[in-house]
Amino acid sequence: MSSRFEILRPLEEDTASKLLLVRDNKRGDELRLRRFKTTKPEEIEGLQELFRQLAPLQNPHLDRLIDFGSDKDGFYTIVAGALPGETLTEVLERGPLTEKEFESVARQLLDAVSALHEDAIVHGSLRPDYVRISGKSAADWQVTLHGFGQGFAARNDSKEEQIRAYRCTAPEQWQDGTTRRRTDVYALGCILYEALTARPPFDGRVLKELRLKHLGHDLAPLQKLASHVPGWMCAWVMHLMAADPEQRPRKAGAAKELFERREAPNLPELPSTRAELAENAPPPPPVNLIQPQVSAPVVLPNPQQGARNATSSTIPISPGMHVAANRPQRPAAPLMPAQRKISAPMPRQPAAPAAQSTPLADALAKIKSNKPVVIAAAAIVLLLAIFVLPRCGQKTAPTKPGATQKKH
CATH class of the missing domain: 1.10.510.10 (Transferase(Phosphotransferase) domain 1)
Incomplete structure (x- = not known):
C-alpha cells in the first residue's frame, strides 16, 4: 500500500479481516481500508477477481471502491467515506x-x-x-x-x-x-x-x-x-x-x-x-x-x-x-494495474485402455441384450422344477394284502 494513506485508527476486526480508518494525504479525505488476513496466493487471486468485477458497479447501496490490490502484507481494499x-x-x-x-x-x-x-x-x-x-x-x-x-x-x-x-x-x-x-x-x-x-x-x-x-x-x-x-x-x-x-x-x-x-x-x-x-x-x-x-x-x-x-x-x-x-474477462479496471498470476494447466490424464473382449464377456452381453427370452426360459425351468420333476421320482403305491387285481 502506498505511503499516500495514513492510518488513523482501527474500526472493527473479525477472523478474516481488519477495517481501518485512513486519511488520503494527497486529497485530505478520510477513507476506509480493509486488510484481509489471508496470505494464500490462490485466495488473494480470488479476491483480486472479485473486486475487479465489483469495481465497475455504480449503486447507491454498495460501497464506492477507490482502490484495491495486494502488497507485502496481503490483500487490501479502500472505499470512500466513513x-x-x-x-x-x-x-x-x-x-x-x-x-x-x-x-x-x-x-x-x-x-x-x-x-x-x-x-x-x-x-x-x-x-x-x-x-x-x-x-x-x-x-x-x-x-x-x-x-x-x-x-x-x-x-x-x-x-x-x-x-x-x-x-x-x-x-x-x-x-x-x-x-x-x-x-x-x-x-x-x-x-x-x-x-x-x-x-x-x-x-x-x-x-x-x-x-x-x-x-x-x-x-x-x-x-x-x-x-x-x-x-x-x-x-x-x-x-x-x-x-x-x-x-x-x-x-x-x-x-x-x-x-x-x-x-x-x-x-x-x-x-x-x-x-x-x-x-x-x-x-x-x-x-x-x-x-x-x-x-x-x-x-x-x-x-x-x-x-x-x-x-x-x-x-x-x-x-x-x-x-x-468462468466469467469473460473485462478490460483491466482503471483503479490499478493489477497483475494476475496465471496458473499452469493441469496435466491431461491418459485415457483408460478399452476392455478386451472375452468369451464370457460376449456371453454376458448376449444375455443382457435378450432379457425377455432369458426371463421366459427361467420361468419354464422353475415350473418344471416345481411340478414335473418331483413326480418323476415317485414309486407305485404297494398293493394291500388280500386285495385282488382287477382283470382286464
Whole structure:
C-alpha cells in the first residue's frame, strides 16, 4: 500500500479481516481500508477477481471502491467515506421493524442484490451484520450492503459467534458448498425474517444443530410471529426461504418484482409444532460437518450458458478453488494495474485402455441384450422344477394284502 494513506485508527476486526480508518494525504479525505488476513496466493487471486468485477458497479447501496490490490502484507481494499450508521443486527436489538421500516430496508436490499445478480456476481454469505442503516427515520434510511470478501467471518472463535455468522446459510451450502443466486435469495429471506421478528429463523447451540435445522426447515411460521405486517409480506419472505432452491425466485430481481406486486406464491401451510415438522420432513442427508476455517473460497456450481460467476464467500463446508474465471474477462479496471498470476494447466490424464473382449464377456452381453427370452426360459425351468420333476421320482403305491387285481 502506498505511503499516500495514513492510518488513523482501527474500526472493527473479525477472523478474516481488519477495517481501518485512513486519511488520503494527497486529497485530505478520510477513507476506509480493509486488510484481509489471508496470505494464500490462490485466495488473494480470488479476491483480486472479485473486486475487479465489483469495481465497475455504480449503486447507491454498495460501497464506492477507490482502490484495491495486494502488497507485502496481503490483500487490501479502500472505499470512500466513513463507516455508515449501524448494522441491522444493532437496529433489531431495539425490536422488530415496523411495516414502513421493513419496506424501506427490503426495497433497498433488493436493489443492491439485484445489481449484483444482474452482473452475475454472487455475494454468498449475506447476513444482518453486513447490512448497515444510516438515517433518523424510515423515510430517510439509507441501506448499504457490505461483507464482500469477508464470507462467514466471526468476531471471535466462540461457538456463539460461529452460530451468528452461519445463521443465514442456505441448505445447499450445508450439503455440498455450492453457491448461486438462489442461495443469496434464501439468505435475503433469512435477513428479512429476522427483521420482522428480531430473532433469527434458525438457531442452535452448535453448528451441527444449526445445520440440521436449515436442512429440515425447522423454523416457526412467520405469520405467527409477525402479525403486525400484512399476510402477503410474511408469505413473500417465506417464499424466499424455500428449502428447495428451485422453489425460490431465481434471482433478487425476480423477488423484487413479486415484492412490488405484493405477491407471493401459495405455499403449503407449515407445521405448527416441531413434532409435526419432524414427522413430515425427510431426514437430512448424512454430511460430515467440517470445522470452520478462517478463509476457504467457495466452490460455485457449473455456470449456465452465458453466466458469469463470482463470489465473496468463504465457506468452510466444502473448501476449494475460486472459480470466477468462468466469467469473460473485462478490460483491466482503471483503479490499478493489477497483475494476475496465471496458473499452469493441469496435466491431461491418459485415457483408460478399452476392455478386451472375452468369451464370457460376449456371453454376458448376449444375455443382457435378450432379457425377455432369458426371463421366459427361467420361468419354464422353475415350473418344471416345481411340478414335473418331483413326480418323476415317485414309486407305485404297494398293493394291500388280500386285495385282488382287477382283470382286464
